Amino acid sequence: MGAEYISGYGSILLSDAVRIAQNSESGVDQRLANYLERKLAEVWAKLQAQPNSYILPPDEFALINYYRSRFGNNDIITKSIKRFWDNHRVPR
Numbered sequence: 001m002g003a004e005y006i007s008g009y010g011s012i013l014l015s016d017a018v019r020i021a022q023n024s025e026s027g028v029d030q031r032l033a034n035y036l037e038r039k040l041a042e043v044w045a046k047l048q049a050q051p052n053s054y055i056l057p058p059d060e061f062a063l064i065n066y067y068r069s070r071f072g073n074n075d076i077i078t079k080s081i082k083r084f085w086d087n088h089r090v091p092r
Contacts, residue, residue, distance in 0.1 A: 006035050014039055015059040018066050040067055051076045056084045 003011040008031055009020075017035055021028045028036070043060045056064060061084045064077060071077040 004035065006031050013059065015062055018059070018062045022066060036063065036066070039063055047076050047080050052079065054080065054083075055087050056080055058088075 003013050005011050006017070008029065009017075012020075012035075017032055017039075021032060021036060024032075039060075040063055043056070043063060046054050046060075047056075061081070064071075064080065068077070
């Protein structure tokens with residue numbers, strides 16, 4: 001996913017937005033929260049369209065992981081996380 005402009009943040013990558021949210025001690029700025037919610041809806045749509053085959057890229061995995069508690073024991077999420085780790089390659 002490419003960078004998107006968020007007022008107050010400039011052009012930001014999804015992975016950076018998740019990192020900022022994870023480290024926000026005083027709560028997540030509403031503009032950033034709206035962006036993350038929109039991206040979450042996009043990723044969720046991808047997972048629902050391909051529940052047994054879609055492999056999350058690292059930035060989408062970070063987003064799903066950030067919102068993990070929202071999904072409880074959802075089978076689609078659980079399987080997507082397993083697929084991510086089964087296919088994850090550490091850069092050398």
